[in-house]
Amino acid sequence: MATPDQTPLLSGQQQGTPRRIINFIGEQGFIVIFILWALYLSVSTNNFATAQNVFTILRQATIIGIVAIGAHFIILLGDIDLSLASNLTLSGVVMASLMVNQELPPLLAVLCALGLGALIGLVNGMVITRLKINAIITTLGMLSILEGIAFIITQGKTIFGDAIEVIKFLSRGTLLDAIPLPVIVLFVFYAAAFVVLGRTTYGARVFAVGNNSKAAWLSGINVDRIKVLTYVLAGTLAAFGGVMQVARQGTATGGMGSDFLFPVLTAVVLGGASLTGGRGKIVNTLIAAVFLTTITNGMVLLGISIYTQRVVSGAILIIALSLDRLRTVRV
Amino acid sequence: MKKFWLYGLLLLIIALSGVVTLAQEEMELGTAEDLEVTDAEIEAAAEALGEDGFIGIVACTFSTEYHFTVADSARQRAEDLGLRVTMVDSEINVEKQINAIENLTASGADVIVICLFDPPSVLSALQEAADAGVKIVQYAGRQLADIGGVTISIEDADLGRAAGEYAAQLIVEELDGQASVAVLDYPDVANVVVRADAIRAAIAEGAPDAVIVGSYLGGTTENGLTSMETALVEHPDINVVVSINDAGAYGAMQALQNAGNEDAYIVGIDAEKQAIELIAAGGMYKGTVDTSPAKTGEMTINAAIKLLAGSEFPQNIAVPVTLVTADNVADFLTAEPTPEATP
Amino acid sequence: MSFLRMEKIGKAYPGVQALQDVSFEVQAGQVHALVGENGAGKSTLIKILSGAEQPDSGYIWLDNRPYAPHTPKDALAANVATIYQAFNLLPDRTVAYNVLLGREPRGRWGLLDLEAMRTQARDILARLGASHLEPDMLVGRLKVSEKQILEIARALLNRSRLVIMDEPTSALNQTEVDALFQIIARLKADGVTILYVSHRLDEIFQLADAVTVLRDGRHISTQPIGVVTHDSLIQDMIGRQLTGVFPEKAQPGTTEVLRVENLTSENLLDGVSFSLYQGEVLAVAGLSGSGKTELGKALFGDLPLDRGHIWFQGQPFRPSPTRAIRRGILYLPEDRKSEGVMQELSIRRNIALASLDRVANPFGFLKPAAERDLAAEQIRVLAIKTPHMEQLVLNLSGGNQQKVALAKCLAAQPEVLILMEPTQGIDVGVKFEVYQFITRQAAQGRSVLLISSELSEILGLAHRILVMRDGRVAAELQADQADQETILRYALGAGDKSSVT
Known part of the structure; x- marks a missing residue:
């Protein structure tokens, strides 16, 4: 029990109701803003609250969401991976190129892409744990290398061809003629991530390493192995995002991942995961990914000029993030 | 990055x-x-x-x-x-x-x-x-x-005008002058704004009865796709898309196809290889402007x-600016063989 | 004549009555010790005296005048200085600047008179017997003990008549403690009154003229040091009768569990060899820097080894935390807060952390019920005080955090426990429970390597004692034939080397 000898403000049991409401808003502040934004859109536009639009939003959130799972795991470790978006690009480009130019069977090409993503994660993990090079530096370098290789492969051109048609069902397929396949993929992946984090020894160890890696190591946890595993997992997920993106746009380009780096990291941070590691809820990352997509969706529906869209989206993000301050400001 | x-x-x-x-x-x-x-x-x-x-x-x-x-x-x-x-x-x-x-x-x-x-x-x-x-x-x-x-x-105004004029021509000739037009823009690059303005001006002049329902973020395939998916929620009747570049137009085409709208007209700019092949194939991709x-x-x-x-x-x-359409696409299929993208 | 008099002081925090009707007097020019368990109200009382908090009720008289500071500045103005465990020093400034902060001598045009600053700082440090501290040294480079001297120097400069010291020796080694005691003696000779808060009863008997015990926010006793004993003080602090501080030792076994030969790590360990038997408590004593801490770390893989061999249960053993825990060697780190427990994880998860594979199925899926059972059993066995096992560890008191760290070791079914300073910084009641824990583990056939700086607990708990000095084993003693003086003699290098077995 906390006593005045220690720090009385830390114990949740001793706080009144207002404090708890403020804590909730502080921790889940972006959800409050999300709900307000959705309510506003439902009232001011005709088409926001339709099944079609909701599925459109969820489909658009799929790739950000899937890559954000990997980013979330790595941020839980207290690291950061800036190379995920360019991993997505390269894996997608390699897969498309194998299918179009080498006429590889689609399944094999997809497996090659996933393998490549895993390999990139492995290299990141090994460099960070074995050579003890800071994660930001390592993955920033990796980002540059991967973009460069993607550029060498594409020569600045779009890769396209009928061979890609085969995997388009990943983006366009539906279940029972109603629910888009990517939406199902998104929820299945998040359900799996939830179980892995909360119900497996691996998940428990990820939290432990992020919380205090020295103490985790002294508790017999092989910190390096957990880190490498996590980078491999995140790399594979990013590559899967690349597969989904090629299926979605039907082409592959050397710049197709660059639009994801910022939203993916924003989703994780907006979801409340601590950049110092050890704290974060995967469900919040999913909600944040959907929120980010809804911001753009709503502005198009509202007919806001594209010249002002960024200002509005920046403002919404700042408001959502600044609610976080309520938690740390003592009243 | x-x-x-x-x-x-x-x-x-x-x-x-x-x-x-x-x-x-x-x-x-x-x-x-x-x-x-x-x-x-x-x-x-x-x-x-x-x-x-x-x-x-x-x-x-x-x-x-x-x-x-x-x-x-x-x-x-x-x-x-x-x-x-x-x-x-x-x-x-x-x-x-x-x-x-x-x-x-x-x-x-x-x-x-x-x-x-x-x-x-x-x-x-x-x-x-x-x-x-x-x-x-x-x-x-x-x-x-x-x-x-x-x-x-290339004058960006020339490019935009060429694309806009061709779209206006299609609207007048094929759609009796009535259409819901979406323009794909990319305001990050200043010169492109000139293109988009010229596109809008040319359509307003050549097909005064057509309605420009909005300008959306394009520039990349993913942007074109996302914008058009959302735009179609609000304006399911969009049947003409003019894009400041081909890459954005591909995304718009995907979105229209996904929505089952195969009768729309798409005009892009850049005359990329894929655009030329799409025009040659005779689908909804009608034209592009060769830069x-x-x-x-x-x-x-x-x-x-x-x-x-x-x-x-x-x-x-x-x-020189050249409009590529079904009429002259054959020249472009052979004239400028782009090297294969190889790993 | 009483210099400081408190009358019916009360202070409540939400949910806790921190102080209630506390009245006692401190005589002028004395060293007055204030003791009590964590949560007894010591810190609250210090905060009130230093102006950081205001009492809800009661009066304070200082030198026969009412004293009610509203801010720390008020307290300083009344010549009351408080020296906290965490220092209020500017690490990037010089010694002189820090000592004279707030009363810098001014020269012409109001500029700092740097020469006068140096002279004044040098004078005051000399008065404290700390002439080795140069006025131009950067404070950030100083040792903890030296920073403490600066704080005291600052208090002296403020002509403080009452100096409050909160656990001043907790981060010091023996030599530094001795130096501090000399400084306290000088302050006392200058007529300064000192309120001295400490966990270490030995120090109190060495230093204090009188001692006050607080328990659960109430005043229990104030007595001259001459009429109290070790046991009576502990009794007052924990409120119950003690039948001796240390439990009865069980007879150790004869099976060798751990054998260490010629352990060497550059500049830290130099050819350390010993054996540990089943059911035995083997204590390692030594001054700080003797290598005793490093020995514990090395056995668990937290310190690289250059040479040497370890056998565990007859098999060669190469230390690493993962391998050690798999084979039943568990380790309680010295730095509990940053290495022993995960502050932001629940008690449940902390306890299970070293045994995750045993509460999971073969595919790595956790069995929540098994994890809860494991945690519940340890919470019961170690009497961890918490409303529920989902409580975050950061909400626990130091003693309970230490119990969680021990619970983690115990849950992993240890054969050997390496315990680093297991009672450091925890209050007397929990200390007693840890002693019982250690003895019980040994009685159940586990072997304990106890690395400690407290000679009384080494003598009270261990069967055998290794005394280390300069990275070597200076002596191996049977506990029943050793006393504090013998151990210290070997630790300081004054012992007879021929007695090394």
């Missing part, structure tokens, strides 16, 4: 895009013929370069087909003629471009062939280079007249040679 910074410098970019849309004056424009070079000029140019001199090419980016092709054909042309050349990618990053200009000047470039995506931010760096005696050839823009540079450019990147690249080197040789020629030169 570059997107990351672009987002981060949100306000700055918006401020800048306001600055660079300053009206451009009407000017006398030369043509491709004015840039024909003679063997004597090539020899004189090689002599002017001497032992250490070279031509520096500063591209806007390597990650779109157009920009890469211009820069690469310029390099190719120079190497074919035995002129030393160095190529740099600015990655749509002002800081990188300024560094590139400074580095090239310092290492003794005689000519800088450059693409400016944000002219006001780099003009002073270019002025310094010009003061140091470096000759400047600008392509894909016309901001260098004041500092005595040569400009070789002649390879030709532009060659013209930049020709201009560089004339500058080095001291020849007289017009300061501002227009690159």
Whole structure:
């Protein structure tokens, strides 16, 4: 029990109701803003609250969401991976190129892409744990290398061809003629991530390493192995995002991942995961990914000029993030 | 990465895009013929370069087909003629471009062939280079007249007008003048804004009864796809899309196909290989405007040679604009074989 | 004559009555010790005296005048200085600047008179017997003990008549403690009254003239040091009768569990060899820097080894935390807060952390019920005081955090426990429970390597004692034939080397 000898403000049991409401808003502040934004859109536009639009939003959130799972795991470790978006690009480009130019069977090409993503994660993990090079530096370098290789492969051109048609069902397929396949993929992946984090020894160890890696190591946890595993997992997920993106746009380009780096990291941070590691809820990352997509969706529906869209989206993000301050400001 | 910074410098970019849309004056424009070079000029140019001199090419980016092709054909042309050349990618990053200009000047470039995506931010760096005696050839823009540079450019207004006029023609001829039009824009690049304005103006003039339901973020396939998916929620009747480039138009096409709207008309700009194949296939992709990147690249080197040789020629030169439609697509399928993208 | 008099002081925090009707007097020019368990109200009382908190009720008289500071500045103005465990020093400034902060001598035009600052700082440090501290040294480079001297110097400069010291020796080694005691003696000789808060009863008997015990926010006793004993003080603090501080030791077994030969790590360990038997408590004593901490770390893989061999249960053993825990060697780190427990994880998860594979199925899926059972059993066995096992560890008191760290070791079914300073910084009641824990583990056939700086607990708990000095084993003693003086003699290098077995 906390006593005045220690720090009385830390114990949740001793706080009144207002404090708890403020804590909730502080921790889940972006959800409050999300709900307000959705309510506003439902009232001011005709088409926001339709099944079609909701599925459109969820489909658009799929790739950000899937890559954000990997980013979330790595941020839980207290690291950061800036190379995920360019991993997505390269894996997608390699897969498309194998299918179009080498006429590889689609399944094999997809497996090659996933393998490549895993390999990139492995290299990141090994460099960070074995050579003890800071994660930001390592993955920033990796980002540059991967973009460069993607550029060498594409020569600045779009890769396209009928061979890609085969995997388009990943983006366009539906279940029972109603629910888009990517939406199902998104929820299945998040359900799996939830179980892995909360119900497996691996998940428990990820939290432990992020919380205090020295103490985790002294508790017999092989910190390096957990880190490498996590980078491999995140790399594979990013590559899967690349597969989904090629299926979605039907082409592959050397710049197709660059639009994801910022939203993916924003989703994780907006979801409340601590950049110092050890704290974060995967469900919040999913909600944040959907929120980010809804911001753009709503502005198009509202007919806001594209010249002002960024200002509005920046403002919404700042408001959502600044609610976080309520938690740390003592009243 | 570059997107990351672009987002981060949100306000700055918006401020800048306001600055660079300053009206451009009407000017006398030369043509491709004015840039024909003679063997004597090539020899004189090689002599002017001497032992250490070279031509520096500063591209806007390597990650779109157009920009890469211009820069690469310029390099190719120079190497074919035995002129030393160095190529740099600015990655749509002002800081990188300024560094590139400074580095090239310092290492003794005689000519800088450059693409400016944000002219006001780099003009002073270019002025310094010009003061140091470096000759400047600008392509894909016309901001260098004041500092005595040569400009070789497709007029963005010409491109937009060509696309918009063709779309208006389709609306009038095929749709009895009635249509819901979506324009795909990309306000990050100032020159593109000129294109989008010209597209809108040409449609308003040529098909006054058509309704432009909105301008949406395009530029990349993913942006075009996302924007069009959302736009279709609000305006399911969109049946004409005009895009400031082909990449964005592909995304719009995906979205229309996904929505089961196979009867729409799509017009893009850039004449990328995929767009040409789509036009040839006869689907909803109806037209694209050829920006002649390879030709532009060659013209930049020709201009560089004339500058080095001291020849007289017009300061501002227009690159020819060609509309590609089902009628003439066959020429483009064979005329400009793009090398296969290979790993 | 009483210098400081408190009358019926009360202070409540939400949910806790921190102080209630506390009245006692401190005589002028004395060293007055204040003791009590964590949560007894010591810190609250210090905060009130230093102006950081205001009492809800009661009066304070200082030198026969009412004293009610509203801010720490008020307290300083009344010549009351408080020296906390965490220092209020500017690490990037010089010694002189820090000592004279707030009363810098001014020269012409109001500029700092740097020469006068140096002279004044040098004078005051000399008065404290700390002439080795140069006025121009950067404070950030100083040792903890030296920073403490600066704080005291600052208090002296303020002509403080009452100096409050909160656990001043908790981060000091023996030599530094001795130096501090000399300084306290000088302060006392200058007529300064000192209120001295400490967990270490030995120090109190050495230093104090009188001692006050607080328990659960109430005043229990104030007595001259001459009339109290070790046991009576502990009795007052924990409120119950003690039948001797240390439990009865069980007879150790004869099976060798751990054998260490010639352990060497550059500059830290130099050819350390010993054996540990089943059911034995083997204590390692030594001054700080003797290598005793490093020995514990090395056995668990937290310190690289250059040479040497370890056998565990007859098999060669190469230390690493993962391998050690798999084979039943568990380790309680010295730095509990940053290495022993995960502050932001629940008690349940902390306890299970070293045994995750045993509460999961073969595919790595956790069995929540098994994890809860494991945690519940340890919470019961170690009497961890918490409303529920989902409580975050950061909400626990130091003693309970230590119990969680021990619970984690115990849950992993240890054969050997390496315990580093297991009672450091925890209050007397929990200390007693840890003693019982250690003895019980040994009685159940586990072997304990007890690395400790407290000679009384070494003598009270261990069967055998290794005394280390300069990275070597200076002596191996049977506990029943050793006393504090013998151990210290070997630790200081004054012992007879021929007695090394």
